[in-house]
Amino acid sequence: MSKRLSPQLQHITEDACCETHLEPIQLFCDVDQITLCSKCFQSQEHKHHTVCGIQEAAENYRKLFQEILNTSREKLEAAKSILTDEQERMAMIQEEEQNFKKMIESEYSMRLRLLDEECELNLQRQQECSSDLNLREGLLNQVIQLATELEEMFQEMLQRLSHVGRENMKKLKESEARVSEQICSLQNLTTELEKKCGEDALVLLKNAKYSLERSKSLLLERLEPAHIIDLSLCHIRGFSSMFRVLQRHLTLDPETAHPCLALSEDLRTVKLRHGQQDGADDPGRLDFSAMVLAAESFTSGRHYWEVDVEKATRWQVGIFHGSADTKGSTARASGEKVLLTGSVMGTEWTLWVFPPLKRLFLKKKLDTVGVFLDYEHGQISFYNVTETSLIYSFSHCAFQGALRPVFSLCIPNGDTSPDSLTISPQHGPSCDAAVSP
Numbered sequence: 001m002s003k004r005l006s007p008q009l010q011h012i013t014e015d016a017c018c019e020t021h022l023e024p025i026q027l028f029c030d031v032d033q034i035t036l037c038s039k040c041f042q043s044q045e046h047k048h049h050t051v052c053g054i055q056e057a058a059e060n061y062r063k064l065f066q067e068i069l070n071t072s073r074e075k076l077e078a079a080k081s082i083l084t085d086e087q088e089r090m091a092m093i094q095e096e097e098q099n100f101k102k103m104i105e106s107e108y109s110m111r112l113r114l115l116d117e118e119c120e121l122n123l124q125r126q127q128e129c130s131s132d133l134n135l136r137e138g139l140l141n142q143v144i145q146l147a148t149e150l151e152e153m154f155q156e157m158l159q160r161l162s163h164v165g166r167e168n169m170k171k172l173k174e175s176e177a178r179v180s181e182q183i184c185s186l187q188n189l190t191t192e193l194e195k196k197c198g199e200d201a202l203v204l205l206k207n208a209k210y211s212l213e214r215s216k217s218l219l220l221e222r223l224e225p226a227h228i229i230d231l232s233l234c235h236i237r238g239f240s241s242m243f244r245v246l247q248r249h250l251t252l253d254p255e256t257a258h259p260c261l262a263l264s265e266d267l268r269t270v271k272l273r274h275g276q277q278d279g280a281d282d283p284g285r286l287d288f289s290a291m292v293l294a295a296e297s298f299t300s301g302r303h304y305w306e307v308d309v310e311k312a313t314r315w316q317v318g319i320f321h322g323s324a325d326t327k328g329s330t331a332r333a334s335g336e337k338v339l340l341t342g343s344v345m346g347t348e349w350t351l352w353v354f355p356p357l358k359r360l361f362l363k364k365k366l367d368t369v370g371v372f373l374d375y376e377h378g379q380i381s382f383y384n385v386t387e388t389s390l391i392y393s394f395s396h397c398a399f400q401g402a403l404r405p406v407f408s409l410c411i412p413n414g415d416t417s418p419d420s421l422t423i424s425p426q427h428g429p430s431c432d433a434a435v436s437p
Contacts, residue, residue: 016202025202028057033209035202058201061208068215069193076186079223083179086225090172093228097165100231101158106395107236108154110372110379112147114242114302119143121245153238161234168228175226182221189218232360236390239383243372246304247426248296250405256293260411263292271420272409290409293320294423297402303373305405306385306424310367313344314410315421317369319380319403337406338394340382342366353382353392360392368424375399 016025016035023037031049041051052060119140193215196204251267262273270292307317318339341352344365351360362384369391370383378397383390409419 027051028054054201058204065193065196071219072190079179079183082225086172086176093168096231100161103393104157107393111240114240118242164229171226171228230361239388243304246302248303248305249426250294250296250305250423253293253295258290260290261292269422270407272417290411292407294405297404299402300375305371307369308422308424309369312419312421316341316408318406320406321403338380
C-alpha cells in the first residue's frame with residue numbers, strides 16, 4: 001500500500017509530540033495503529049503502509065463507530081423485545097399446560113363414561129342372549145381391566161405433558177438469562193461507542209481497530225428465542241368404540257348453503273361452484289363465509305360424526321348455534337360457532353381452533369376429522385380419525401338450544417378451487433338419541 005497524506009493537517013496541541021523525535025504528531029498509520037511525526041513517516045518501517053492525517057483517520061473511524069453504534073442500538077431493542085417475548089411465553093406455557101391438563105382429564109372422564117355405557121349395553125345384550133353368570137363376571141372383569149389400562153394411559157399422558165412443560169420452562173429460563181446477558185453487553189457497548197464517537201481525534205484513534213473489531217464480534221452474536229415443543233404435539237391417542245354407536249347420519253341443509261356452494265344429490269358433499277371467485281377484499285385474508293349447516297340439530301345427548309377433508313385445502317368444521325332463516329346470510333351473521341380450521345399454504349399445513357383462536361401443530365395433513373359432542377357435559381372434541389388421536393377438546397361449554405354441525409370452505413381469491421368436504425357414512429349401528437330434523 002502507498003503512503004497518503006491529507007492535504008490539510010489538523011491542528012495538534014503542543015504536548016502531542018513524538019516520544020522518539022520530539023516532533024509534533026500529525027499522521028496516523030492505519031496498519032500499525034500508531035500516530036507518527038514527520039520523521040517517523042520517512043522511515044522504512046512505514047514505507048508501504050497506509051498513512052494519512054490524524055483528522056482524516058479520526059473521521060473515518062468515527063463514521064465506522066457511528067455505523068456500529070446504530071447497529072448496536074437496533075440490536076439492543078431487538079434483544080429487549082425477545083426478552084419480553086420470552087417472559088410472556090413463560091407465563092403463556094404455564095397457562096397452556098394447565099389447559100392441556102384439563103383437556104386430558106376431560107377426555108379421560110368422557111372415555112370412562114362411554115366405557116361404562118358400553119359395558120351397560122353389552123350386559124343388556126348378554127342378558128338377552130344368555131343368563132350365564134360366568135359370562136357376566138368375565139365381561140365385568142374385562143371392563144375393570146380396560147378402565148385400569150385407560151387410567152394408566154392418561155396418567156402417562158399427564159406425566160409426559162408435565163415433562164414437556166418442565167423442559168420448555170427450563171429452555172425459556174436459560175434463554176431469558178442468555179438474552180439478559182446480551183442486553184447488558186449491548187448496553188455497555190452502546191455507552192462505550194457513544195463515548196468513542198464524541199472523543200477528540202488522538203483519543204479516538206487509540207486502539208481504534210481493536211475497539212472496532214471487538215464491537216463487531218459482539219454484534220455477531222446471534223439473538224434468537226428458545227425453541228420449545230408445542231404442547232399440542234402431546235397427542236392423546238386412542239378412540240372410544242362407542243363413537244361408532246353414537247355416529248349420526250347427517251345431511252346438508254340446502255336452505256342454509258352459501259350461494260357459492262354446490263351440494264351433491266345425496267346432500268353429503270359440499271364444494272365451491274365454478275366461476276365463484278368473489279374472494280375477500282384483502283387478498284391475504286381467508287374468507288370462510290361459504291358455510292352450510294347440517295339438516296339435523298342436537299338438543300341433548302352424545303353424538304359423533306366424521307368429515308372427509310382430504311380434498312380440501314382450506315376448510316372449517318364444527319358446531320353452530322344460532323338462527324339460519326335465510327339462504328346463507330343469516331347463518332353467517334347471527335350465530336356462535338366452535339370450529340376446527342385447516343389450511344394448506346404451499347407445503348405448510350396448519351390447524352386452528354376457535355374460540356379463542358389458537359394454532360395447533362400436526363406433522364401430517366388431515367384426511368378425516370371426527371367430531372364428538374356431549375351436550376349435557378358441555379364438551380366438543382375434534383379427532384384425527386386416521387391417527388386415532390385427539391386434536392383438541394373444548395369442555396365446560398354452556399350449550400343452550402339446538403346445535404347444528406357446520407361446514408365451511410374458503411372462498412378463493414381469483415382461481416377456481418376444487419375444494420370439497422364430504423360427510424362420512426355411518427360405520428356401525430346407531431342408538432336412540434335426541435335428534436331433531
